Amino acid sequence: MIPVADIVFYLLAAVLVIAALRVVTTRNPVHSALFLVLTFFTAAGLFVLLRAEFLAAILVMVYMGAVAVLFLFVVMMLDVDFAELRRGALSHLPVGLAVGGVILVELIIVALAQHSAGPVTEPAVAVPNTLAIGRVLYTTYLLPFEIASLVLLVAMIGAIVLTLRKRPDVRKQVISHQLARTRDQAVELKKVASGEGA
Amino acid sequence: MAEFLEYMHGMGTDLLGPVWPLAWTVIKIAVLLAPVMFCVTYLTLAERRIIGFMQIRIGPNRVGPFGLLQPIADAVKLFVKETLIPEKADKVVFLLAPIITLGAALTAWAVIPFSPELILADINVGLLYVLAISSLGVYGLLMSGWASNSRYAFLGSLRSAAQMVSYEVSMGFTLIPVIMLSGSLSLKDVVAAQSGMWFVIPLFPMFVIYFISVVAETNRAPFDLPEAEAELVSGFATEYSAMSYGMFFLGEYANMLLVSTLGVLMFLGGWLPPVSWLGFIPGIIWFLIKLGVLLFAFLWIRATFPRYRYDQLMRLGWKVFLPFSLFWIFLTGTIIHLVGAV
């Protein structure tokens, strides 16, 4: 029997790691954003392998369908010269590598330590995970759920406060006014003698 | 049929051994996609003929009887033409874009049930899967617009991205009452839950919003601003030619077919007959009839309405549909709570 799940896992994991690396190494910011999208996609694939299909679908819908699109939107329009920005960044490379290395070593130690602790819990397949998440989200974690909604509300208020401007010098279109306009207000008939209309 | 499948399965296992499940899946995918692609190509013909009829023209009728071979002629033409790549274009992204568009449009079909048995992958979050995959189509358009290195294309792709992201929200919200009533994200269960009454009856406003939203979502007239010929010379598709253009085209029609199918499944009872004594007619026939009606509506709208202005489009999506569907979700929840568990 071919261990299909293992093969798929390593394939996805490899693509994920390479894509993640490309996000930071590629020169073109748009390519960078596109690799980020690929990273999300493969991460969603890994969720599916873990039988967390709800999370996978949400990851794709929210992060790829909305967040990354807006991200790409901005990156495409800004035309940032990342090569210019990066020139200075190279001098920070040793520090970055050192910090990254420390975190990597720590993670490996953690992974080893956790591994010896015992096998990962088997997923409870009896209940579809959408149902399972829904059940705890609206009972045990009701309070955090409500607070999260407030966080989103604040984000919305903030975005509007910082960007919406009432500009007195710009005429605003009011569709109801436009629709309520009669022919008399819009059209004026003028009698022009032929040859003098200019 | 079942015996034949059994036979095939046995023979394949003997021949290919462990690789067989993979090959079997590939065969199933091919069997599913062939009719879809067939429908897509003939949808283009139907569109031209129907709109021609509505506008008191003839439409293409030269190739084959009633023009029935026209799509094939179109396909051949697109295949043999040269794929032009603009000099300043980002080649990889440029070529990847149509593939992603078509790929996303076709991948979503994996979980669509055509009857209780006829389904490629019966997963329990089928609806979420369809929504997730269809939200990827926007990348094809964004990438094409950016990679073309052309203002028209870029404007078109920005428009389409904003439009699709906006209308995806209202489209998703119209489907939530359906999920609430059926209590499942599996498309099969949603159809099964409509055996008493199609959801279009209690959720009629949602159905209307859904339909308008998907018209916008698929960039069809009167919301076809991304490719507005008059102002943007075809928008994101300006720089595409030959088969790379053809793939966008196929993707658009496959999407149209997909959202119509989803509408049939979510609101119109899928393969269920309208009344039980008509149950002798096979479910797939009912399915196709309903699909045909929705697709006809797509074409009808295109032939009837002038194009929306962009700010009007955004206003409709965010300020009208979104609050209304949120209110309807609230209402549905209240009623379900009062009536008791569904």
Next chain:
Amino acid sequence: MPVPMPDINLIALLPEILILLVAMGVLLLTAWSRETTQPLLGLVAMAGVALAGGILLIQTGMTTTTFGGLFVLDPFASAMKLLMLVATLLPLLMSWDYLARHRLDIGEYFVLTLFALLGGMLMASSGDFITLYLGLELMSLSIYVLAAFNRDDPKSNEAGLKYFVLGSMASGLLLYGISLIYGGAGGTGFAAVAQAMGEGGGHAPGIGLRLGVVLVLAGMAFKIAAAPFHMWAPDVYQGAPTSVTAFMAAMPKIAGFAAIYRVLLEPFGPMQSQWGPILQFLAVASLAVGALAAIAQTNIKRMLAYSSIGHVGYALIGLASGTELGFRSVLIYLAIYIFMNLGTFALILVVNNAGVGDEINDYRGLAKKRPLLAFLMAIFMFAMAGIPPLAGFIGKFYVFMAAVKAGMIGLAVTGVLFSAVGAYYYLRVVQRMYFEEAETAFRMEVGLLSRLVIAVSTLAVLYWGLLPGGLIDWAEASIRPLL
């Protein structure tokens, strides 16, 4: 297997619910009203905060948990929330004229302030890392927006953006730490984590948990602007509208300390040997940065930013000692800090109304023109420097005493040394006011509300400096049940 609904006792959340309702109400009023009703919005917000304070006073002494342990109400939470309400109400009162002058008095200002307060209150009451994180995020997000609230001022925009970017990074660290702790402990509830950490019987638990502790503390240190996570503070304090700076220097600090208390005493309780040295390091670093960097500052808001970093350092000395006395001393320190700091900011706002800038040199000769204002400013500066008859001295005294009693003589000595260095730059402000000639006339109205705030702060600083008994008893009553 339906999950049972947790016990829900909304009475415990009454202050939070009230704040939420007022915030929503102000938001709706903003949306529906024309420009004319702005003063009403501010009044509604302040009345809501005051009313919530009343409820809190009634709740004092109540101990209960609700939402299955996600929300904790105990005397400590009530005390911290009370401080937060004061630290919200006073900035709102004193920035009345400032907001009107800079056209910032739109409804959203009050809404965001209230939401920040709500987030802080939830942090103080959290019994679970999830509630803690979400409360923190609610507070931070509101304050990011407030920092950038003066949209037409590039400095304000820069402040908001800087705070947002660095703050998001800190949130990332915190979340990363929480997920490591979740992985190691198998739960996010404080009780569950404490149990997992205590399992080794005093021995070091898994490296995942230890790393988690470090990251969580780093994330929190950012929020209270403790060095070396303080880089954002000077720019943000300087760039943000002064009314926001006043709010930002007080409320989030209390909330951050409340969260640190919760985390150190409950889930990380068994790991004192781990976090003790971390806090000592943070304390010394903050003291050094606060004292040394402030000397070079010419902008008074920037100087106060460094001064607040220094104050955080003193407070951290108390926490690092890890004794009951230490925890109590921090509470005392924070209560005094709020009044010293808000009093100073109230005066800065008043002077700002005269059209003077925020440079320290702009205060030259204030004593000649407005002797009372200069005298009050001098009182607050002396209090911050920790000069004896004023409350600032009491705060420092208790903190150092806690360190000495815990055997951390070195830490206490460091604190005293930096306190002496710090006195220099506070006194520099006094020197400018008293011993230099005035260039401006300092013509401005001191609004009634500003007078009120300044009077309250001055009284607090003087009264607690002479008779700190009540404050000490209050701190003890608040801390004791937690230990």
